[in-house]
Amino acid sequence: MRRYMSADLEFSPDQMRLMADAVVSRCIDHIASLDRQPSCGDVDAAALCRSMREAAPERGVALESLLEPLFRDWIPRSFTAPGPGYLAFIPGGGVFPAALADFIANTTNRYTGVWQAAPALVQLEANALDWLREWMDFPQDARGLFTAGGSMATFNAIVCARERHLGAEIRRGVLYTSDQAHHSILKSAKLAGVMPDRVRPIESDDRFRMRVDRLTDAIAADRKAGLTPFAVVSSAGTTNTGAVDPLDAIADVCARERIWHHIDGAYGAFFYLCDELRPALRGLPRADSLTLDPHKGMFLPYGTGALIVRDGAALRAAHEATAAYLPAMPHPSDFYDPSQHGPELSRGFPGLRVWLSIKMYGAAAFRAAINEKRALTIDAARRVAALPGIVMDAEPELSLFAFHLTWPGATLADEDAATKALMDQTTKRGRVMVTGCTAHGRYLGRVCVLSFRTHQEEIDALVEDMAAVIRGIRP
Ligand SMILES: *Cc1c(COP(=O)(O)O)cnc(C)c1O
Numbered sequence: 001m002r003r004y005m006s007a008d009l010e011f012s013p014d015q016m017r018l019m020a021d022a023v024v025s026r027c028i029d030h031i032a033s034l035d036r037q038p039s040c041g042d043v044d045a046a047a048l049c050r051s052m053r054e055a056a057p058e059r060g061v062a063l064e065s066l067l068e069p070l071f072r073d074w075i076p077r078s079f080t081a082p083g084p085g086y087l088a089f090i091p092g093g094g095v096f097p098a099a100l101a102d103f104i105a106n107t108t109n110r111y112t113g114v115w116q117a118a119p120a121l122v123q124l125e126a127n128a129l130d131w132l133r134e135w136m137d138f139p140q141d142a143r144g145l146f147t148a149g150g151s152m153a154t155f156n157a158i159v160c161a162r163e164r165h166l167g168a169e170i171r172r173g174v175l176y177t178s179d180q181a182h183h184s185i186l187k188s189a190k191l192a193g194v195m196p197d198r199v200r201p202i203e204s205d206d207r208f209r210m211r212v213d214r215l216t217d218a219i220a221a222d223r224k225a226g227l228t229p230f231a232v233v234s235s236a237g238t239t240n241t242g243a244v245d246p247l248d249a250i251a252d253v254c255a256r257e258r259i260w261h262h263i264d265g266a267y268g269a270f271f272y273l274c275d276e277l278r279p280a281l282r283g284l285p286r287a288d289s290l291t292l293d294p295h296k297g298m299f300l301p302y303g304t305g306a307l308i309v310r311d312g313a314a315l316r317a318a319h320e321a322t323a324a325y326l327p328a329m330p331h332p333s334d335f336y337d338p339s340q341h342g343p344e345l346s347r348g349f350p351g352l353r354v355w356l357s358i359k360m361y362g363a364a365a366f367r368a369a370i371n372e373k374r375a376l377t378i379d380a381a382r383r384v385a386a387l388p389g390i391v392m393d394a395e396p397e398l399s400l401f402a403f404h405l406t407w408p409g410a411t412l413a414d415e416d417a418a419t420k421a422l423m424d425q426t427t428k429r430g431r432v433m434v435t436g437c438t439a440h441g442r443y444l445g446r447v448c449v450l451s452f453r454t455h456q457e458e459i460d461a462l463v464e465d466m467a468a469v470i471r472g473i474r475p
Contacts, residue, residue, distance in 0.1 A: 019063050026071050031096070034453065037076070039085035039433040045077045084453035085432040087462060090239060090267045090400075091451035092293075094301035097360045098353035102301075105349035112349045115337040116327040125351020126336035131358055132292060133308050136272055137285035143312030145342040146304060146350035150266030151184035153291040153307035156318075156342060158192040158231060160289060160309055161260035163318045165230035174222045176200045177233040178210035180240055180439065182264060185233050198227075208243035208394060208439060210234060212253060219257055231260040236281055236290075237268020240437040241393065241444065242400030244268060248283025263287040266305065267450075270297025271398045273367045274374055280397055288314075294354055298366060299452040304350050315341050369452050373399045376459050377449045383463045384447065389474050393444055402437070402444040407474050416443035418473050425469040431461040 011019070080086060082094045111117035112125065129144035147153045158175070166173040170193045177185050179201040189199050200222070203214045219229045232254055234245040247263060254261035263269070263284060269292040271277045272284055284290070292306045309315035320340050339345050358366070377399040384403060385392050394402040404419045423436045423445045436445050447462065 034083045037080050038430040039080050039083055040427050041076055041078045041080045084458050086451050087447045088433045088435040090296050092296045093299045093451040093453050095299045095357055097357045098300045101353040101356040105352045113339045113345045113347050115335050124355045128351050128354040138308050141312050142308055142310050143315045144308045146306050149305040150291050150293040153305040155188035155191050156307050157262045157289040158188050160314050160318045161231040162192055164314055172228040173230040174198050174227050175231045176202055178202050178204050180204045180208050180238045182239050208241045210245040212249045229259050233262045236263050236265040237398050240439045241402040242398050244280055244397050251283045251286040260288045262289045264291050266291050266293040268398050274371050373449045380459045387467055399450055400448040402446040419443050419445045421473055422469055426465045429465045
């Protein structure tokens with residue numbers, strides 16, 4: 001049968017090999033040059049972006065002509081998030097095995113939404129989830145879900161809590177979180193049908209941790225008003241200052257009050273692998289559910305969050321659904337089925353990138369990397385604290401610390417402006433990228449060490465550059 005050229009989307013094996021080689025070669029060159037790229041890229045690109053708008057082309061062009069502007073003009077116009085000097089926001093880096101896994105998953109394109117369609121592949125995903133469960137000391141009948149990120153994991157957790165405790169009476173339900181919580185919690189609550197007027201931001205203490213006394217007061221007040229407290233979302237490491245809420249005490253409150261305890265561990269959960277930090281994260285395995293972000297603390301490329309739910313049946317109950325056209329449902333119940341534990345049916349294969357990364361590196365390598373980040377942070381915090389005019393507002397509980405700049409006679413407005421200038425000018429020097437935040441009414445500079453590519457050299461650069469900038473800023 002004659003095929004119309006324009007309808008044929010297949011490439012020959014030789015063509016595919018050439019194209020894949022071209023892509024791989026560009027990607028490897030890119031990775032190899034990361035430590036020479038400016039830490040913050042060049043993101044002032046509004047005019048460029050306007051000039052890039054175009055209609056869909058009627059005819060295709062060769063790959064090479066597209067790779068050239070992509071790698072030369074567009075990729076560099078971004079924060080250098082995979083670079084070793086990225087100490088801004090919450091880094092991760094993007095380990096290479098995960099990229100290989102995505103390539104395999106996308107070229108083999110098997111269907112991992114339901115167990116029957118690719119049982120062995122779904123088993124790999126189940127293994128990867130089970131390894132995370134075990135690392136976090138959750139019980140064996142806990143179940144999990146890979147999501148696109150931490151936000152979606154928290155969304156699914158709130159849905160589970162809502163189903164469990166509110167049924168159809170959603171409007172009565174009240175959710176508690178700290179005034180330092182990540183904004184995704186308010187958003188997830190809203191998506192799960194819990195409106196902002198039913199989310200209580202509980203005051204944090206002078207170390208930015210949720211005040212348990214205020215939490216119990218708020219719960220009591222809501223009960224008295226005829227509402228139904230149903231969930232507390234605590235933080236195992238806030239994005240602002242790295243604060244870890246008193247997880248164990250909050251678990252006690254939730255047990256006593258019979259409400260769901262979800263922990264947002266998108267930044268901090270993987271520090272539970274670090275023996276030194278287990279006491280700081282005490283109570284973490286007691287949670288009803290836990291958000292983890294493999295694309296942060298496991299250094300995967302963006303696109304992978306994870307949720308673990310203590311009562312695996314609750315996760316399943318919130319998401320279970322079937323249709324007449326799907327493969328006959330009943331399969332041995334000891335097999336995990338992604339579409340019965342999450343909102344998606346057709347989906348990518350997130351399990352493979354986690355599985356391949358853990359298999360290739362081994363758990364010990366992840367523990368060593370997370371321990372290294374912790375040690376680098378302690379060193380960085382000690383040296384930054386010793387710089388003239390630096391006041392530490394948040395010592396590193398995990399791998400993030402926050403501070404401001406001061407001098408005799410400085411007002412709060414002076415300090416805010418100087419601290420912001422310190423972050424901006426340190427970043428401008430091109431070796432490290434740092435960002436700030438506003439917490440408890442003042443601007444804080446912050447440093448977060450969580451890229452697997454960050455080592456001692458970048459910490460030395462951070463301290464040197466901050467010292468030089470401070471000399472130019474302080475009167
Ligand atoms: C990053 C982060 C989130 C959101 O996770 P995404 O993966 O970006 O969706 C939530 N909470 C904390 C503490 C985070 O650091």
